[in-house]
Amino acid sequence: MLRLSSDPLFQSFAERALAQSSRGGAEFGECEKTLGRILPGDTAGWHREWTATAAMVESWARESDEQGHRVSAREAYLxxxxxxxxxxxxxxxAPVDPRLVEAFDRERRCFGRFAELAPHPLHPVAIPFEGGSLPGYLCAPDSGPTPRPVLVGVNGYDSNIHEMYWSHAVPALRRGYVCLLVDGPGQGASLIEDGRTLRPDWETVLRPVVDHVLTLPQVDPDRIAVMGWSFGGCLAPRGVGGEPRVAALVADPGLWDPAAVSRALPLPDDLRERLPKVDPAELDPYLAGVADDPIWRWKLVQRALWVHGLESLGEYLVEMSRYHLAEAAAAIACPTLVACAENDPLxxxxxxxxxxxxxxxKLVRFTADEGSxxxxxxxxxxxxxxxxFDWLDEVLAAR
Incomplete structure (x- = not known):
């Protein structure tokens, strides 16, 4: 990958944006020019310059939109x-930065207009859940036979339904699938606006999602697939282990024991061996140095504590023991594909x-030699x- 920033954390964020260029979600020139205006470590500058680029591209979208150029408009909105x-x-x-809330609202506004201009049906949905709702998007091919197979996307720690569009919906739509993108507790608007934090019992989250799928007239109820990416590689198997109506599962990557993160942290052996039966206060003194590394500070101190609704890294290490898959794995009955990518710690x-x-x-390995x-x-x-999807096509065709 081309080096766009000498700041490792900013470089990772830039790569994340640029990865979407293959499906219209970014342009290299726009990303490069934005990074060129940002000094390493300047969080305020990062937010300011990316917001400026986003506003510029949004203005181009509105200009085309007002003149009736739907394709140009939707491309820029995306x-x-x-x-x-x-x-x-x-x-x-936490507490949530008002700048984050405003930027998320603008992101949602742009994606909403993109959805209205999309060449295929793309509609926001609200899935009833515990007295409120989970936000989602229903993406469907614009024509062809019905009923169709459906792919349900399960998100990870720090993504949302808008980002999942390029990773899940685009390839699903190309192959004639309906795709339902959902942000559960701890994800997207569920976290930012509703304050719902992450929970391990994803079977409780997946059940109403499948209930909603079964109300859709264009969907084949016998061909429901679930795909989780990043931390969703733990959540999706956990959910499918308690949801027998799912016909196929993809874990990308397969994430067996999230608590293994403790092995990379500076803990005494006796404390590590006693986890999770440890008072979090015993752990905290050994974890104070984590904040000295910008990447670990963002991943654990900023992101993880917010997503889980916790106060300390000691609480986080204990909490992660609840995200186990032993019982769920034994209960999964549907065909399952486990992805394993070279150079991916998870x-x-x-x-x-x-x-x-x-x-x-089926276990599928993705390698550096093939660029994956x-x-x-x-x-x-x-x-x-x-x-x-070749595997999914074959598995679901046998239903």
């Missing part, structure tokens, strides 16, 4: 969506999940889609 989302990544944390656990499954299963290494195969999603 890129503006990406840039507004990029602008608030360094602002993660993929190190894919083999463990695969070995624990008792259902029809790294977290969630970001730089070659076409290869990922080929492997995964």
């Amino acid at each position: 890129r503006a969506t990406t840039y507004y989302r990029a602008s608030y990544l360094p602002l993660f944390g 993929s190190a656990q894919a083999q463990e999940l695969y070995d624990a499954l008792r259902c029809p299963k 290494a790294g977290h969630c195969e970001t730089w070659n999603r076409s290869r990922f889609d080929q492997q995964v």
Whole structure:
């Protein structure tokens, strides 16, 4: 990957935005010029410059929109969506920064207009959940036979339904699938606006989502697939283990034991061995130095504590023990594909999940030689889609 910033955290955020360029979600020139205006470590500057780029591209979208140029307008709205989302990544944390809320609202506005101009049906949905609702988008092919198979996307720690459009909906629509994108507790608007924090019992979250799928007239109730990416590689298997109506599962990557993050942290052996039966206060003194590293500070201190609704890293390490898959893996009955990408730390656990499954299963390795290494195969999603959707086509055709 081309180096766009000498700041490792900013570089990772830039790569995340640029990865969407293959499907119209970004342009290299716009990303490069934006990064060129940002000094390493300048969080305020990052937010300011990405917001400026997003606003510029949004203005181009409105100009085409007002003149009736639907294709040009929707293309620019989609890129503006990406840039507004990029602008608030360094602002993660509790209490929620008002700049993050505003940027998210602008992101949602741009994506909403993109959806209205899309060449295929793309509609926001609200799925009833525990006295409120979960936000989502229903994406459907514009023509063809029905009923169709449906892919339900399960998000991870820091993505949202707008970002999942390029990773899940685009390849699904190309293959004639209906795709339902949903932000559960701890994700997207559920976290930012409703304050719903992440929870391990994803079977409770997935159940009303499947209930909603079964109300859709264009969907084949016997061909429901679920795909989780990033931390969704833990949440999706957990949910499917308690939802027998699912016909196929994809874990990208297979994430067996999220609590393994403790192995990378500076804990005494006796405390590590006693986890999770440890008072969080015992752990905190050993974790204070985590905030000294900008990447770990963002991942754990800013992001993880906010997503889980916790106060300390000690609480976080104890909390992660609740995200186990042993019981869920034993209960999964549908065919399951486990992805394992070279050079992705989370993929190190894919083999463990695969070995624990008792259902029809397949382990697919993505490699540096084919350009698909790294977290969630970001730089070659076409290869990922080929492997995964070919498998899904075959599995669901047998239903």
